Amino acid sequence: MTGDPHISLLASITWLSDLDPPPEPAVADWLLERGSMTRRFERHCQRVSIRRGREGYFPAQALGEDEVALLPPCERYWLREIILCGDDRPWLAGRTLMPENAMDGAEWALTTLGDMPLGRWLFRDRAPERDFIQLGRTAGLWARRSCLRPNGKPLLLTELFLPDAPLYC
Numbered sequence: 266m267t268g269d270p271h272i273s274l275l276a277s278i279t280w281l282s283d284l285d286p287p288p289e290p291a292v293a294d295w296l297l298e299r300g301s302m303t304r305r306f307e308r309h310c311q312r313v314s315i316r317r318g319r320e321g322y323f324p325a326q327a328l329g330e331d332e333v334a335l336l337p338p339c340e341r342y343w344l345r346e347i348i349l350c351g352d353d354r355p356w357l358a359g360r361t362l363m364p365e366n367a368m369d370g371a372e373w374a375l376t377t378l379g380d381m382p383l384g385r386w387l388f389r390d391r392a393p394e395r396d397f398i399q400l401g402r403t404a405g406l407w408a409r410r411s412c413l414r415p416n417g418k419p420l421l422l423t424e425l426f427l428p429d430a431p432l433y434c
């Protein structure tokens with residue numbers, strides 16, 4: 266399990282409102298990407314890989330109130346935290362939450378992804394619906410979160426772009 270300190274930053278993101286100044290266009294182009302971030306990263310490196318953090322079912326009380334509020338109520342949620350790397354450089358901290366009661370079909374595959382990037386599963390057919398993209402900041406870094414709907418099931422994805430990410434180049 267990765268001990269990357271950037272994963273803990275996922276809990277300290279300040280989410281922006283429409284009153285906050287927008288990012289510059291080149292950064293916004295990355296943050297508002299509606300396709301697979303894994304595939305976009307692959308255009309900037311030879312190999313994308315995953316360093317896995319926590320994975321498992323957690324009760325709502327163990328998660329952020331604001332993120333649980335973005336999903337349908339449920340006793341437990343599947344949590345996956347990772348570092349997505351480009352040529353072994355940490356580029357993104359990712360956190361996925363899905364209500365356990367939504368994982369009754371193909372979504373069960375989420376629990377067996379292992380070292381495969383989530384995007385390979387999420388974007389295996391057509392791009393899943395994406396309800397919104399909210400931008401955020403922490404420690405001078407950009408973040409975003411979206412509620413995606415693979416097969417109509419709700420999944421909350423939070424992505425923090427780390428200092429080496431091509432977004433900042």
Ligand SMILES: C=C(O[C@@H]1C=C(C(=O)O)C=C[C@H]1O)C(=O)O
Nearest residue numbers: 301302303304347359382383384
């Ligand atoms: C959702 C995608 O998958 C990426 C991979 C993740 C994972 O393996 O947990 C999490 C965040 C994403 O940046 C994507 O490629 O868009």
